[in-house]
Amino acid sequence: xxxxxxxxxxxxxxxxxxxxxxxxxxxxxxxxxxxxxxxxxxxxxxxxxxxxxxxxxxxxxxxxxxxxxxxxxxxxxxxxxxxxxxxxxxxxxxxxxxxxxxxxxxxxxxxxxxxxxxxxxxxxxxxxxxxxxxxxxxxxxxxxxxxxxxxxxxxxxxxxxxxxxxxxxxxxxxxxxxxxxxxxxxxxxxx
Numbered sequence: 400x401x402x403x404x405x406x407x408x409x410x411x412x413x414x415x416x417x418x419x420x421x422x423x424x425x426x427x428x429x430x431x432x433x434x435x436x437x438x439x440x441x442x443x444x445x446x447x448x449x450x451x452x453x454x455x456x457x458x459x460x461x462x463x464x465x466x467x468x469x470x471x472x473x474x475x476x477x478x479x480x481x482x483x484x485x486x487x488x489x490x491x492x493x494x495x496x497x498x499x500x501x502x503x504x505x506x507x508x509x510x511x512x513x514x515x516x517x518x519x520x521x522x523x524x525x526x527x528x529x530x531x532x533x534x535x536x537x538x539x540x541x542x543x544x545x546x547x548x549x550x551x552x553x554x555x556x557x558x559x560x561x562x563x564x565x566x567x568x569x570x571x572x573x574x575x576x577x578x579x580x581x582x583x584x585x586x587x588x589x590x
Contacts, residue, residue, distance in 0.1 A: 404425070406453070407422075427506055428449075428506045430502065430504055431502075432500065432501065433500070433503065439457070439479075439495045442461075442494055446480055446481050448507050449478060449506045449511055451504040454501065455501030456498040456566060457496070458495065459495050461492060461493060467573060469570050469571075471574075472559075472562055474559075498570070549585045552571075568582055568586075
């Protein structure tokens with residue numbers, strides 16, 4: 400019997416594994432805890448594990464010597480792996496940092512490949528994840544192109560209110576591509 404935790408529920412709802420394969424797959428993951436402020440993924444490294452967020456907040460961003468740009472926040476149970484780096488064995492350009500204490504489930508690439516070869520289900524998993532990433536990325540890019548910072552903020556209020564409750568405003572401002580002061584003015588105007 401599968402313990403109904405967040406990872407099993409995610410797969411039960413999103414991917415049609417048989418129950419036997421699902422239980423084995425979920426039980427292969429190892430639990431890891433990271434403290435607030437810990438960088439979990441660094442640009443230049445190659446992803447060698449699948450990471451599933453059980454609890455906490457992850458900030459994903461790009462960084463150069465003089466600036467950072469937030470590109471996503473993860474607050475719900477979801478995979479946070481850079482799948483392009485993972486599947487193509489190439490260096491990532493992203494960073495991921497724990498914005499709170501974080502509980503993850505982690506599976507090495509080696510174990511993942513062993514499992515997917517045994518059950519022949521990994522191709523569907525990777526294809527489905529990539530399709531979602533591409534659709535989300537295109538929607539995000541389009542929204543950032545056609546909407547003002549205020550419209551983007553209103554969208555966050557509507558679709559991702561947990562971001563506003565748990566993520567510092569200066570990180571939200573970076574995500575929107577504005578200064579914290581401009582975000583403060585927007586918040587005053589719409590309240």
